[in-house]
Amino acid sequence: MKKFLVVAIAAAIPSLILAHGDVTPQAMDTSALPDVGEDWHFENPYRGSDTFDLAIKVGASGYNQNCARCHGLGGVSGGLAPDLRMLEANESGDEWFAERFRFGYTQNGITKMPGFDQILDQKAAWAIRSYLEVRPADGALEPFDAELRAIHEQLVAWSEAGDSAAVHGNEIDAIRSKLSEITGQIKTASGAETADSVVSQALAALDGSENSLKNAAEIMTVGMSAAK
Numbered sequence: 001m002k003k004f005l006v007v008a009i010a011a012a013i014p015s016l017i018l019a020h021g022d023v024t025p026q027a028m029d030t031s032a033l034p035d036v037g038e039d040w041h042f043e044n045p046y047r048g049s050d051t052f053d054l055a056i057k058v059g060a061s062g063y064n065q066n067c068a069r070c071h072g073l074g075g076v077s078g079g080l081a082p083d084l085r086m087l088e089a090n091e092s093g094d095e096w097f098a099e100r101f102r103f104g105y106t107q108n109g110i111t112k113m114p115g116f117d118q119i120l121d122q123k124a125a126w127a128i129r130s131y132l133e134v135r136p137a138d139g140a141l142e143p144f145d146a147e148l149r150a151i152h153e154q155l156v157a158w159s160e161a162g163d164s165a166a167v168h169g170n171e172i173d174a175i176r177s178k179l180s181e182i183t184g185q186i187k188t189a190s191g192a193e194t195a196d197s198v199v200s201q202a203l204a205a206l207d208g209s210e211n212s213l214k215n216a217a218e219i220m221t222v223g224m225s226a227a228k
């Protein structure tokens with residue numbers, strides 16, 4: 001018992017150092033996103049626009065490079081800092097998000113979270129907010145596990161056989177409607193209506209293009225093992 005404790009503590013030290021150490025913040029390439037002006041918005045300007053999906057993508061890498069070391073990969077908190085998937089969806093959570101993002105948090109002279117307003121721009125802030133808001137809740141994919149596994153297996157088999165999407169047109173249509181139905185049922189932790197998950201990403205990848213089977217299979221391989 002004692003020995004186990006020592007090992008556990010020793011193993012926890014490197015990650016604590018990493019969590020609060022001077023990890024250089026990573027610049028984000030937000031050039032593909034439309035400008036949002038100088039003045040800070042009270043509401044995510046990308047939500048509900050054509051660029052929302054792009055903002056989610058840009059925000060995913062920005063989050064994982066700048067925030068994950070404290071808040072957890074993919075927004076899944078390991079307990080060092082709050083789980084940001086839980087921030088309320090829509091305007092209700094936006095102002096608070098922007099406040100913390102810009103100014104961070106200092107308690108008794110100790111910086112618990114650095115402010116990012118000198119490091120990342122407002123476009124980056126709202127991209128990260130977009131990403132967090134549409135994260136699936138814990139266990140949100142579990143009810144669909146068996147169905148998703150079967151679909152994944154099928155896509156991998158076709159892709160490994162080198163089949164073109166055209167050969168399986170009807171079956172792919174059926175898979176697309178299944179994925180779309182499941183997407184509509186995946187819950188977010190924030191209360192946002194639609195989750196961005198491995199299911200919606202696989203659906204988007206299955207667009208009938210030449211590499212679509214391979215791309216969708218890969219998205220599911222990576223996404224479903226990460227969800228484990």
Ligand code: HEC
Pocket residue numbers: 019020063066067068069070071080081082083084087096097098100101105112113114116128
């Ligand atoms: C050095 C660790 C660290 C980093 C890096 C960090 N945060 Fe934080 N963050 C914290 C801590 C600790 C808190 C809790 C502060 C408190 O008690 O209110 C927090 C709180 C927050 C909150 C308020 C959450 C709530 O539930 O009230 C938001 C929003 C937030 N962080 C966003 C971000 C974003 C976005 C990034 C990356 C751009 C980021 N943080 C990077 C440590 C960090």
